[in-house]
Structures are given as C-alpha cells and as structure tokens.
Amino acid sequence: MTTTASRFEARPQSGLTPQRAGGSPFLKARDAAARIARGLATPVIPDDYLDLFAPLRSGADLRGRIVAITPETRDAATITIRPGRDWQGHAPGQYIRVGVDVDGVRHWRAYSLTSDTSARDGLISITVKAMPDGLVSRYLVHDARPGVVIQIDQASGDFVLPQSVPAKVLFLTGGSGITPVMGMLRNHDFDGLDVVHAHSAPTADDVIFARELADAPTGVRAIVRHTDDEVMLTPEQLDEVVPDWRERETWICGPTPMLDAFEAHYAAAGRTELLHVERFRPTIVEAGEGGTASLRVGGDSRIPRTE
Numbered sequence: 001m002t003t004t005a006s007r008f009e010a011r012p013q014s015g016l017t018p019q020r021a022g023g024s025p026f027l028k029a030r031d032a033a034a035r036i037a038r039g040l041a042t043p044v045i046p047d048d049y050l051d052l053f054a055p056l057r058s059g060a061d062l063r064g065r066i067v068a069i070t071p072e073t074r075d076a077a078t079i080t081i082r083p084g085r086d087w088q089g090h091a092p093g094q095y096i097r098v099g100v101d102v103d104g105v106r107h108w109r110a111y112s113l114t115s116d117t118s119a120r121d122g123l124i125s126i127t128v129k130a131m132p133d134g135l136v137s138r139y140l141v142h143d144a145r146p147g148v149v150i151q152i153d154q155a156s157g158d159f160v161l162p163q164s165v166p167a168k169v170l171f172l173t174g175g176s177g178i179t180p181v182m183g184m185l186r187n188h189d190f191d192g193l194d195v196v197h198a199h200s201a202p203t204a205d206d207v208i209f210a211r212e213l214a215d216a217p218t219g220v221r222a223i224v225r226h227t228d229d230e231v232m233l234t235p236e237q238l239d240e241v242v243p244d245w246r247e248r249e250t251w252i253c254g255p256t257p258m259l260d261a262f263e264a265h266y267a268a269a270g271r272t273e274l275l276h277v278e279r280f281r282p283t284i285v286e287a288g289e290g291g292t293a294s295l296r297v298g299g300d301s302r303i304p305r306t307e
C-alpha cells in the first residue's frame with residue numbers, strides 16, 4: 001500500500017536528500033507522526049469508514065438501526081429496527097439472530113419477529129423479555145437506545161403457518177413464547193377460520209400484548225390464564241378447555257416444562273403430527289440416550305481484533 005509516509009520518503013522536499021531529511025529533527029518528528037498515523041489506519045479498510053457513515057448500505061454485513069423501544073410490560077419491550085438494505089423479508093413466526101457487542105465480545109441471540117410484514121415503512125420488530133441475569137435481553141430492554149446499530153441475520157425458522165391455514169388451529173403460548181404467535185396473528189387473516197389461542201403468564205401485568213389478546217382478531221378466541229392465581233393450562237385440561245384439540249393443528253411456544261408436558265401429552269394421544277414446537281432454549285439430551293440435540297440459536301464470539 002502506498003502511504004503518505006512512503007511518498008514523503010520517495011520525494012524529498014526542499015532539496016533535501018532522503019538521508020539528509022532523516023537527519024532533521026523536524027522531519028524525524030514528521031516521519032514518526034506518519035508512522036503512528038499509518039499504524040492507526042492500517043488494519044482499517046475503506047469499508048470500515050463506510051460502516052461508520054452508512055452501516056445499513058447494500059453489500060455491507062447485515063445490520064439494523066434501532067428506531068424505537070416500546071415497553072410492553074415491566075420487563076419486556078418491543079424493539080423496532082430499520083434493517084439494512086439487503087434485508088430479504090420474513091415469514092410470520094420466523095426469528096432473526098441479533099448480535100450486540102459487550103466488552104469486546106459479540107453476543108448473538110435469537111428473537112422472533114413480531115412486526116407486520118406488509119408495513120410500508122420497511123421496519124421490523126422483535127419483542128424481548130429481559131431475563132433476570134440476561135446479558136443481551138437486559139441490554140435490549142433496559143439499556144439500548146434509538147440510533148444504536150446492531151448486527152442482524154436474515155430471518156430463519158420453520159415455525160410458520162402453511163400457505164393455506166388449516167380451518168382449525170390451536171396456539172398454545174406461555175410468557176415471552178407469545179412472540180412468534182403474535183407475529184402470525186398480526187399477519188394472517190383468520191376470518192372464517194376457527195382459531196383458539198390459549199396464553200399463560202404469571203399475572204395480568206406480565207401479559208405481553210395484553211390489549212391485542214383482549215381484542216382478538218375475527219376468527220380467534222383468546223383464553224388468558226394468570227398462573228399466579230389460577231392454574232396454568234395443563235395438557236390434562238385441554239379436553240375441558242378446547243375439547244376438539246385432537247382436530248387442531250397446533251403451534252406451541254413457551255417455557256421448557258410447558259413444552260415438554262404438551263409434547264408428552266400429544267405423543268401419548270398419538271397426535272404428535274399436529275404439533276409445531278418453537279423452543280427458546282436448547283433441548284439437552286442426556287449422554288447415552290442417543291437421539292438429536294437441538295443447538296442454541298445464538299452464542300457468543302470474540303470479535304476478531306487486528307492489533
């Protein structure tokens with residue numbers, strides 16, 4: 001690479017030869033300054049400067065700029081994001097991986113998309129519940145601010161409704177597990193269908209999207225349980241609450257014990273094929289059991305540094 005310093009060295013000024021130039025205190029200082037400037041700039045390529053001014057441009061790593069953070073409950077918020085120009089869109093129910101940098105380490109976590117796919121402003125949103133010790137979730141809910149640029153991935157995941165939505169659907173959600181289902185509820189027309197959505201949260205104040213649940217779209221019957229003063233909807237209660245559950249294709253997302261219990265119940269009833277499950281936490285398979293382990297859709301990576 002031709003640097004300012006090397007040009008100086010090749011073209012002596014004021015009639016000085018390179019040897020003589022090297023001897024002048026002024027030129028020594030100039031050369032030292034040039035070396036420092038070169039050292040500071042060398043690992044940085046033009047794209048790095050472009051990233052500062054146009055991080056969302058086409059051709060750059062996919063990023064998003066946070067444009068709003070809207071509280072949903074005391075510990076959950078919807079993060080509205082303007083995605084980079086190369087964003088390819090998503091199907092309701094899919095998730096993105098989000099990368100944020102904390103102390104030089106990039107942390108990746110997955111979040112379901114909750115936005116309206118037809119929004120003309122091109123914005124997308126995720127809805128995050130801050131875990132008590134959660135690094136990324138607490139950052140996004142409590143510390144991030146509009147204007148912050150985060151890394152994102154293209155959407156992925158197959159927790160989606162089929163092109164032709166079944167006539168009878170059951171959504172079972174718990175806590176923040178409502179997010180992918182809200183993505184579906186906001187983006188499909190259920191008029192003329194028979195949809196039941198049973199959601200559980202500890203208290204009324206903990207219900208994310210409470211207003212939308214109270215004002216469910218046509219064709220959707222919402223059942224909300226507050227588990228602090230009512231019994232959480234258990235698989236055994238399905239016969240009573242949704243008597244025709246065996247006829248309903250079912251999408252379920254919530255805490256691990258809830259998912260495990262419903263999976264076992266559907267398996268015992270020979271109805272596993274009805275169940276579509278989204279897990280926010282990995283399934284741990286005990287050593288020696290065999291089978292498939294689902295891996296965490298996230299992770300931490302040290303950001304490569306060039307010294």
Ligand SMILES: Cc1cc2nc3c(=O)[nH]c(=O)nc-3n(C[C@H](O)[C@H](O)[C@H](O)COP(=O)(O)OP(=O)(O)OC[C@H]3O[C@@H](n4cnc5c(N)ncnc54)[C@H](O)[C@@H]3O)c2cc1C
Binds near residue numbers: 112131
């Ligand atoms: C496909 C997918 C979609 C997801 N969608 C959403 C979403 O829409 N909204 C949302 O809030 N989260 C969602 N998650 C969970 C999210 O990716 C993170 O796991 C969560 O935000 C915690 O990350 P953290 O960095 O804050 O916690 P960490 O710092 O990783 O962990 C802090 C503590 O919380 C525990 N913990 C981590 N994750 C969970 C969890 N999910 N449930 C209970 N305890 C946990 C850890 O064991 C640890 O003790 C999704 C996960 C997946 C795989």
